[in-house]
Amino acid sequence: MARSRNTEQKIFDAATELFLEKGVDRTSVREIAAKADINLALMNYYFRSKENLFSAIFSSLVKTNSEELIRILDSNLELEEKIRQYVSVYIDMLSENPLLVSFVMAILHRSRERITEMKAVSSLYATEKFTQQVLEEGKKGNIRRTDPSQLFVDMLSLIAFPFAIKMLIIDKNNFTDKDFQVFIKERKKRIPEMLIDSLRLKP
Amino acid sequence: MARSRNTEQKIFDAATELFLEKGVDRTSVREIAAKADINLALMNYYFRSKENLFSAIFSSLVKTNSEELIRILDSNLELEEKIRQYVSVYIDMLSENPLLVSFVMAILHRSRERITEMKAVSSLYATEKFTQQVLEEGKKGNIRRTDPSQLFVDMLSLIAFPFAIKMLIIDKNNFTDKDFQVFIKERKKRIPEMLIDSLRLKP
DNA sequence: TTTTTTTTTAAAACATTGTTTAAAACAAAA
DNA sequence: TTTTGTTTTAAACAATGTTTTAAAAAAAAA
Known part of the structure; x- marks a missing residue:
C-alpha cells in the first residue's frame, strides 16, 4: 500500500515552515515532530535523515x-x-x-x-x-x-x-x-x- | 594584571575565521579550541559562552x-x-x-x-x-x-x-x-x- | 621567599542532537 | 478470522555539543 501521504506531507510542511523561519541548523527533528504532531521516529521512517528531508524541501522550493x-x-x-x-x-x-x-x-x-x-x-x-x-x-x-x-x-x-x-x-x-x-x-x-x-x- | 591578550586574541581570531567560513551553528567550540590551539575551557573563561563570543565578533566585524x-x-x-x-x-x-x-x-x-x-x-x-x-x-x-x-x-x-x-x-x-x-x-x-x-x- | 592572583589544564557533568530499535497498533488482503 | 504488510510508538543509543568544576601551573605582588 502507498505510504500515508498524509503523514509524509505533514512532516514536509512543518519542516518547510521551520527551515524557512529558523534555518536548517537551528531546527531540531524533535521540533519538526512536535509541529507536525507526529512521532519522532517517523521523520526517519519517511525521509531517512534530516539532511535528506532538507534536500527534498530545498529542491522542491527552488523548483516551484x-x-x-x-x-x-x-x-x-x-x-x-x-x-x-x-x-x-x-x-x-x-x-x-x-x-x-x-x-x-x-x-x-x-x-x-x-x-x-x-x-x-x-x-x-x-x-x-x-x-x-x-x-x-x-x-x-x-x-x-x-x-x-x-x-x-x-x-x-x-x-x-x-x-x-x-x-x-x-x-x-x-x-x-x-x-x-x-x-x-x-x-x-x-x-x-x-x-x-x-x-x-x-x- | 590584564588578561592574556594573547590567548583571548587567539580564540577571537580562530573563531572569526571559522564563523565566516562555516557559519556559527556549524562551528563547534571544540573546533575553535583546536584551531586556536588552546584548552577547551578557555573559551568559557574569556567569553563566558559561544553565543557571547559570536556577539563580540559580529559587532567587531560590522564596526570595522x-x-x-x-x-x-x-x-x-x-x-x-x-x-x-x-x-x-x-x-x-x-x-x-x-x-x-x-x-x-x-x-x-x-x-x-x-x-x-x-x-x-x-x-x-x-x-x-x-x-x-x-x-x-x-x-x-x-x-x-x-x-x-x-x-x-x-x-x-x-x-x-x-x-x-x-x-x-x-x-x-x-x-x-x-x-x-x-x-x-x-x-x-x-x-x-x-x-x-x-x-x-x-x- | 612566601603569598596572592591570574591563567591554564584535564576531567567530567550535563544537555541536546540525530538516529535506531523492537514491539505495538493498525489496515488491507486472503 | 487469520495473515500479511504498513505505520506508529516509546525507549534507548551514540555522538557531539556546551559548560562547569576543581586542581595545577604560572605570573605578579608582598
Missing part, C-alpha cells in the same frame, strides 16, 4: 519558484518586455514568500554542494536566450553594448537583495509590514525603468 | 567595516562623487573579505536580535545626509526626484548581492576566482554609472 521565471527567460518576448515581466513575476513571488531569499542564501553559505541541485532548476542557469538577445540588440545598435552577465546580476540584485535585508529596511524606516509591501511594489516599476535606462543609447 | 563608509556618507562630497566613492570603497572592502555578506545575511536570518547591535555601527543607519542631499538636488531640479530610501537600497543591492551569490556566479560562468575579481572590478565603474544615469533628468 523557478519554473515560471525560466519560462519567461526562454520566451520570445522582446528584451524590454522580458525584463519587465521577469522583474514583476519575481517580485510577486518573493512577496508571497519573503523568507525565500534569506533561506537560499543561508544554504548557499552552509552547503556549497547544494549548488549542483540548483543547476537544473534555478532561473539563474537559464539565461542563454536572454544573453543572446542582449548581444544581438547591442550589435544592432538598439541598445548600448552591455555584458549580459552583468545586466542579469544587476537585475537579480535589485530584485532579491531587499528581501534579504527586509528586517533592516523595516527597522531603519520604522516600517510596518504593509509599508514594506508598498516599498517593494514601488520597486516593480522602478527596477525595470532603471535597467532599461541603463541600456538606452546616450544621445 | 562600517566606519569608513559612514564617514563617506556623512561627508560634504557632492552627491555624484559621494555615490562613486561609496560604491568603490564598499566593493574594495567586500573584495578583501568576500564572506562578509553571506555571514551578515546568515546572521540576519538566524538572530533578528542582532539588528540592534548593527544600529550603532552599520552604514545603513547613517543615511541622513545622503537622504537630505537627494531631496535637495531633486528640489533644485538638478536630478530627477527620487525616493532616497529606494536609491540607497538600489546601491546596496548592486554592491552587496553579487558577493552573496559569488559561488553561483563562479559556477555558472565557469569563472576562476580571478575572473570573479575582474567581474567585480567592472562593477565598480558600472554601478555608479547606472545609479547616476537613473538620477539624470529625462530630456
